[in-house]
Amino acid sequence: MSLNESPTLPEGLVVVVKKDCPTCELIVPILVRLEKEAQLTVVTQDDAAFPAELEERHFDGDLSFSWHHNIETVPTLLVVKDGKEVSRTVGWARSHWESLTDIFQLGPDLPDHRPGCGSLSVDPSMSADLERRFNDSSISARRVEFAALEDTHEALFDRGWTDGLPVVPPSEERVTEMLKGTSRSPEDIVALIPPDLAPCSVEKVAINAVMAGCKPEYLPVVLAGVEAVCTQTFNMHGLLATTMPHAPVLIVNGPITEQIGMNSGNNALGQGNRANSTIGRAVQLVIRNVGGGRPGEVDRATFGSPGKVGFCFAEREKDSPWSPISTMYGFPEGTNTVLAFPGEAPRNLIDQLSRDPDSLARTYAANLISIQHPKLVLGFDAILAVAPDHSRIFRESGWSREQLAARINELTVRPGRDLVRGAGNIPEGIPEAMENLDIPKFRENGLHIVHCGGAAGLFSAIIGGWVNGEMGSDPVCVEITP
Amino acid sequence: MTKVLDPTNEATPADIPRATRPETLEGLTVGLLDISKPRGDRFLDRIEERLVERGIRVERFRKPTFTKPAPVDLRHEIATKCDVVIEALAD
Numbered sequence: 001m002s003l004n005e006s007p008t009l010p011e012g013l014v015v016v017v018k019k020d021c022p023t024c025e026l027i028v029p030i031l032v033r034l035e036k037e038a039q040l041t042v043v044t045q046d047d048a049a050f051p052a053e054l055e056e057r058h059f060d061g062d063l064s065f066s067w068h069h070n071i072e073t074v075p076t077l078l079v080v081k082d083g084k085e086v087s088r089t090v091g092w093a094r095s096h097w098e099s100l101t102d103i104f105q106l107g108p109d110l111p112d113h114r115p116g117c118g119s120l121s122v123d124p125s126m127s128a129d130l131e132r133r134f135n136d137s138s139i140s141a142r143r144v145e146f147a148a149l150e151d152t153h154e155a156l157f158d159r160g161w162t163d164g165l166p167v168v169p170p171s172e173e174r175v176t177e178m179l180k181g182t183s184r185s186p187e188d189i190v191a192l193i194p195p196d197l198a199p200c201s202v203e204k205v206a207i208n209a210v211m212a213g214c215k216p217e218y219l220p221v222v223l224a225g226v227e228a229v230c231t232q233t234f235n236m237h238g239l240l241a242t243t244m245p246h247a248p249v250l251i252v253n254g255p256i257t258e259q260i261g262m263n264s265g266n267n268a269l270g271q272g273n274r275a276n277s278t279i280g281r282a283v284q285l286v287i288r289n290v291g292g293g294r295p296g297e298v299d300r301a302t303f304g305s306p307g308k309v310g311f312c313f314a315e316r317e318k319d320s321p322w323s324p325i326s327t328m329y330g331f332p333e334g335t336n337t338v339l340a341f342p343g344e345a346p347r348n349l350i351d352q353l354s355r356d357p358d359s360l361a362r363t364y365a366a367n368l369i370s371i372q373h374p375k376l377v378l379g380f381d382a383i384l385a386v387a388p389d390h391s392r393i394f395r396e397s398g399w400s401r402e403q404l405a406a407r408i409n410e411l412t413v414r415p416g417r418d419l420v421r422g423a424g425n426i427p428e429g430i431p432e433a434m435e436n437l438d439i440p441k442f443r444e445n446g447l448h449i450v451h452c453g454g455a456a457g458l459f460s461a462i463i464g465g466w467v468n469g470e471m472g473s474d475p476v477c478v479e480i481t482p
Numbered sequence: 483m484t485k486v487l488d489p490t491n492e493a494t495p496a497d498i499p500r501a502t503r504p505e506t507l508e509g510l511t512v513g514l515l516d517i518s519k520p521r522g523d524r525f526l527d528r529i530e531e532r533l534v535e536r537g538i539r540v541e542r543f544r545k546p547t548f549t550k551p552a553p554v555d556l557r558h559e560i561a562t563k564c565d566v567v568i569e570a571l572a573d
Binding site for chain 1: 483484485486487488489490491492493551
């Protein structure tokens, strides 16, 4: 018999007892009598020799019988007909025992009733382990039971498992449903999650995705997001620990964005779309719960940013003048990908009057140089999110992404003497050694131009990056697998 | 009863461990909590007598009704004043 199979019920009367229970001791004379007068099986939990007065006992040392037949109290009397339980009573109550056994004058010198004791199979120190051993479930995460008087939502907050907003309680049913969103096996390890570098299984990601409010079809995107941020290159540990406000910004490309209903249009960087809001949040909850990354602990951000609850959106591919941003990372158009970028909160940028690409590029350059500090250059990447009203101008003039990025870079070039420490009476700046160089704001490929936003509004948006390169983080793009 | 799956790396125990039991009551304050079941007070009176004989400090508490959990203030008061609690469940 496999562990998950329910042990068969013997016909007749079954009584489950343990030695460490005064009520069980009390009813031993009853059991002796029932053994003679009825078809009786006594199942003993803690001592194979108890009760010694009986001819035969069945020892339930691994508690398999007790667990599978939901024994919560000892003694429990079961009546079994044709292999099925037809009735049961718990503890000792003469009238109940008499009506169930159809044998009367049971234990005339015993009290009329006596409550039973807790079954070993529901002992808090063992129940989780038993559940793991016997439950016919592919889920191996620890089960946590809330007490009857605990409010579920409060209990989830109390355990420190939320980001400050309510979460969906991760029941086994919901997590099982969530896992149907991926073909990956629940025990597959997705990544080591910083800061604790805890191995994180697909199942743990699914639990946190349920909590974040994801639908099962979002799970592959969440898994790819977790994978992307937990690479050496992305350096999630540093991004979490820094005093700077940045966090992963996830940009999703490919047909999956429409299949799961992501928003790349109106209010794309805002609230209101379930996929956008919950995918980014799920990744953050994995960092918090599996990695142990919590604000005030390893997360030392001075300000943080609203995006740290989760920041995820889709690129608006359908009427984009450019190929998807994922092509910058070598993926062919049409590939489902997640690009993780270490970004801060988005900032709007207005230009309602430019009608040619070069003047728009000038507007972008003038704004982009202010990221972190106008005198700090090369150290920070940026996302430039271009909305349709602006992108039309580039499409009509045939400007490629590369051409636009190159022009912006050119326009941001300034002489080192204006940027060094002390220049303009500002001590902040670049080292004096760079005084004689002409320097652009961004390193090569530091500027990430994406297409998104609603159809109306002559705006673009800037999302400034964290320290780039070896010192900090480089964006990472990974393919989403089913 | 709600059962959820642990979203963490399971490095910390799920159950809060019981407070360690003191080896002796000497120097400790014992709280006697009457849950308001009839005659529980008689049991606790006797316990109090026995404890006081041994020179142990005793504080008495009473739940408003046995049908509901102790109010949070009462639980807090007991936790602040006492090292050990004896609760009477009598009938």
